[in-house]
């Protein structure tokens with residue numbers, strides 16, 4: 001089906017195609033249960049226990065695809081083991097002017113400079129509350145990804161993140177603090193030691209025991225990356241998501257490219273290198289979620305073997321279509337990565353959870 005649909009969708013402007021695809025998914029919600037057995041692979045060997053949550057499989061939907069959390073009840077039926085919704089901001093905002101998403105089909109990549117368009121955390125909370133009341137709340141873990149509102153100065157970022165958290169915490173199984181999008185001016189400065197410590201401390205405290213993760217950029221040098229990892233550990237973060245899109249054009253043929261963050265196949269190498277560094281720095285102290293350029297079961301397995309507990313996909317889903325999660329899960333089952341933790345396990349640990357600091 002996607003083989004027929006893809007040329008039509010790829011004929012449209014990428015953002016229109018995105019909205020068309022989400023709208024058709026919304027319309028076909030009642031039919032999804034029919035397709036679900038083919039799209040969602042259920043197998044006990046895929047189950048992962050990570051930061052105290054049970055994931056039916058380790059393949060998640062990355063943030064940014066369901067920016068408004070409109071399809072929270074759909075992603076599990078499409079085979080994802082978890083879904084990260086957002087990025088949400090405290091203030092509703094339109095994002096950057098269009099066009100702001102660009103396809104690079106020959107490179108299996110995207111460049112975007114969306115700038116967190118969303119109707120705001122309060123509207124999202126109302127939508128998610130309605131979903132819960134309807135009795136259709138998803139059975140997979142739901143991550144809530146929070147970013148800074150564009151109009152709020154960096155010095156007031158903590159209050160802005162906390163405002164979003166206050167609205168959305170009831171709907172989060174885990175919370176991701178996004179300090180790494182390249183499309184909100186100065187946002188990535190929040191990865192620096194002092195502001196990061198302040199922000200993560202405040203978010204962990206306000207999350208009332210729910211797991212808080214920090215999402216990092218692939219463009220951090222080793223030293224700031226290690227510093228960010230140390231801060232995440234010392235502030236009680238439950239995990240790290242690596243990586244967001246890159247400003248680098250490494251892996252692309254020489255040429256002039258639109259401004260924005262690059263994702264997809266050319267990001268794979270950088271994402272793997274960042275994961276390996278983080279695995280070394282954290283020594284299993286916090287679970288790692290790897291994202292960036294994952295297209296094949298081999299890619300997913302490589303990340304799990306390099307220290308990730310879970311993986312996420314975005315760009316590959318656009319290029320490969322709705323069968324991707326099932327394909328990744330089946331591939332993992334063919335050659336399972338049973339215990340992916342290379343670091344000492346907690347004494348008496350039964351579920352391969354690493355020792356938490």
Ligand SMILES: Cc1cc2nc3c(=O)[nH]c(=O)nc-3n(C[C@H](O)[C@H](O)[C@H](O)COP(=O)(O)O)c2cc1C
Pocket residue numbers: 062063064065067086087101110112114116145178181215243244245262263264265267291292293294312313314315316
């Ligand atoms: C169009 C687009 C929008 C995105 N929006 C967000 C976002 O709102 N928040 C976020 O944390 N990451 C966002 N991302 C980054 C993805 O979550 C992911 O980290 C990145 O694309 C790398 O994964 P991939 O190579 O599988 O796409 C976006 C990516 C794309 C392509």
